[in-house]
Amino acid sequence: METIRLLLVDDEDHFRQTIAKRLAKRGLASEQAASGNECLSILDKKAMDVVVLDVKMPGMTGIEVLRNITAKYPETEVILLTGQATASDGVEGIKSGAFDYLTKPIELDHLFNKILQAYEKIRRSDAEQKEAEYRKQMEQQMIVTERLASLGTLAAGVAHEINNPLAIIRESAGWMRQLFDKDELKDMPRRKEFVKALDKVEKSVERASRITHQLLGFFGKSESALSQVNLAELAGEAIHLIAHEAQNRDIRIVRQMEPLPDTIWSDAYQIRQVLLNLLTNAVHALNSEGTITIAIEDVGDSQTITVSDTGPGIPRENLDKIFEPFFSTKSPGQGTGLGLFVSRGIVEKLGGTLEVASKIGQGARFSIRLPKHLNGTDEFHESRGKKWVEKIKSRFAE
Amino acid sequence: MIKIPTRVLLVDDEKDFVEMLGLRLEEVGENVTPAHSGQECLQVLEKKEIDVVILDILMPGMDGIATLKEIKRRFPLVEVIMLTGHGTTESAVKGLKLGAYDYLLKPAHFGELTVKLESARKRKDEQAERIRKAEVKLLLRKSGDI
Numbered sequence: 005m006e007t008i009r010l011l012l013v014d015d016e017d018h019f020r021q022t023i024a025k026r027l028a029k030r031g032l033a034s035e036q037a038a039s040g041n042e043c044l045s046i047l048d049k050k051a052m053d054v055v056v057l058d059v060k061m062p063g064m065t066g067i068e069v070l071r072n073i074t075a076k077y078p079e080t081e082v083i084l085l086t087g088q089a090t091a092s093d094g095v096e097g098i099k100s101g102a103f104d105y106l107t108k109p110i111e112l113d114h115l116f117n118k119i120l121q122a123y124e125k126i127r128r129s130d131a132e133q134k135e136a137e138y139r140k141q142m143e144q145q146m147i148v149t150e151r152l153a154s155l156g157t158l159a160a161g162v163a164h165e166i167n168n169p170l171a172i173i174r175e176s177a178g179w180m181r182q183l184f185d186k187d188e189l190k191d192m193p194r195r196k197e198f199v200k201a202l203d204k205v206e207k208s209v210e211r212a213s214r215i216t217h218q219l220l221g222f223f224g225k226s227e228s229a230l231s232q233v234n235l236a237e238l239a240g241e242a243i244h245l246i247a248h249e250a251q252n253r254d255i256r257i258v259r260q261m262e263p264l265p266d267t268i269w270s271d272a273y274q275i276r277q278v279l280l281n282l283l284t285n286a287v288h289a290l291n292s293e294g295t296i297t298i299a300i301e302d303v304g305d306s307q308t309i310t311v312s313d314t315g316p317g318i319p320r321e322n323l324d325k326i327f328e329p330f331f332s333t334k335s336p337g338q339g340t341g342l343g344l345f346v347s348r349g350i351v352e353k354l355g356g357t358l359e360v361a362s363k364i365g366q367g368a369r370f371s372i373r374l375p376k377h378l379n380g381t382d383e384f385h386e387s388r389g390k391k392w393v394e395k396i397k398s399r400f401a402e
Numbered sequence: 403m404i405k406i407p408t409r410v411l412l413v414d415d416e417k418d419f420v421e422m423l424g425l426r427l428e429e430v431g432e433n434v435t436p437a438h439s440g441q442e443c444l445q446v447l448e449k450k451e452i453d454v455v456i457l458d459i460l461m462p463g464m465d466g467i468a469t470l471k472e473i474k475r476r477f478p479l480v481e482v483i484m485l486t487g488h489g490t491t492e493s494a495v496k497g498l499k500l501g502a503y504d505y506l507l508k509p510a511h512f513g514e515l516t517v518k519l520e521s522a523r524k525r526k527d528e529q530a531e532r533i534r535k536a537e538v539k540l541l542l543r544k545s546g547d548i
Contacts, residue, residue, distance in 0.1 A: 168416050168419070170509050171510075175422035175423045176418075176422045179422050179426050209509070213509055217507070
């Protein structure tokens with residue numbers, strides 16, 4: 005039997021002690037209080053599951069104590085003990101929130117069972133509360149997922165539509181550049197300024213198309229190529245791509261990949277993209293000097309890769325936001341605000357998770373967990389958002 | 403060395419795009435014919451000798467893939483370079499399987515486009531050359547028979 009935290013409150017010492025002893029024989033330990041005040045001061049220090057409370061006490065009456073308890077400790081259940089003549093107090097007590105009442109002289113069996121029932125009620129409401137919290141959490145996740153799914157459709161549509169005018173802008177700017185390069189325009193007044201402005205147009209087109217490509221790359225149709233993937237190799241390739249920049253900034257890269265992990269069944273291209281993204285973020289977070297550690301671990305049916313940096317860390321208020329689309333702390337034009345959002349999307353599409361842990365001043369640590377085997381290609385090709393929503397909807401229907 | 407112009411048929415429903423890219427290609431010495439739909443593209447091919455078609459995949463009406471099939475069926479020697487959106491690489495793969503020479507993501511880099519254009523044109527010329535040689539051989543054998 006789980007330990008029930010039990011408090012007996014009665015001004016008659018002998019009666020109270022006898023009850024306590026007999027309950028103890030049945031395996032129910034209890035604490036005791038001789039008055040309402042004592043009862044409340046015990047509750048102040050220590051949470052109780054069940055209080056057995058005599059109604060008729062000098063000083064504060066049982067009913068007053070009960071009202072105090074229900075107001076201050078709503079999770080504690082109270083069983084009232086009334087005298088024969090004062091059974092009406094019991095009814096009054098139930099109205100004030102007591103679990104039940106027993107009339108003196110009481111039978112120990114009765115009391116024992118009542119205490120168990122009261123405890124059972126607590127446990128049930130505990131479970132209900134947890135269930136409600138869980139449901140609320142699920143609902144919130146569902147809202148986020150649905151929002152992202154519709155955002156995805158919208159974003160892909162917008163990106164497609166924007167790509168066309170972007171192509172026109174690019175070709176028009178390119179045409180102007182060709183014209184400026186012609187001999188006949190060599191001595192055109194203010195030619196330099198025109199060319200400079202043209203540079204800016206072309207650069208901005210680059211920037212805009214980077215965004216549309218990233219959006220389409222993620223929200224567009226998922227094309228995955230599954231194969232045997234060696235995470236250590238992929239990590240090595242990703243490190244190689246940023247090694248030069250890291251070196252320029254005095255950043256050390258440490259690998260912890262021993263023992264070398266087995267291959268897993270996943271999408272090499274997409275994982276490389278995620279790793280590159282995390283490493284680039286780490287380099288930017290460090291700016292100059294520091295260490296990036298990339299570690300691979302085998303954990304049962306999955307493998308984890310963690311990318312940690314010794315940078316300034318992520319403020320608490322940003323931890324939730326960093327995976328949201330278009331959230332960026334980089335200056336305009338530096339980051340699209342899609343990197344982590346897309347990365348998490350990719351990892352989840354591959355059946356894994358991408359989590360972050362960070363404290364100000366203690367760097368950040370991103371962990372990717374990937375399953376060793378990816379089941380069901382059909383499921384795999386389905387969009388993540390849709391799958392999620394279906395899953396949660398079916399859970400609610402149950 | 404004088405550049406022999408590649409005869410390009412540029413097909414996209416975005417008229418401004420066709421106009422601008424057309425000007426640029428002409429400027430670097432290509433010979434460009436514009437078209438704004440799959441149908442128009444096929445009509446041009448019937449009337450005009452074309453080396454390479456630059457074909458947008460996403461077009462209203464007859465789309466790029468359907469147009470490509472028709473081109474390959476009726477004008478098998480003409481090479482096709484497809485322009486695709488980033489999210490539609492799948493159709494690019496489909497296009498390659500249907501006989502397109504290559505594809506480019508939109509908005510494409512002009513330099514990349516001209517390089518691909520040249521190599522597509524080269525392949526077409528080589529193929530035409532092989533056919534010509536084979537025809538000559540055939541002719542010689544036939545005349546030998548006589």
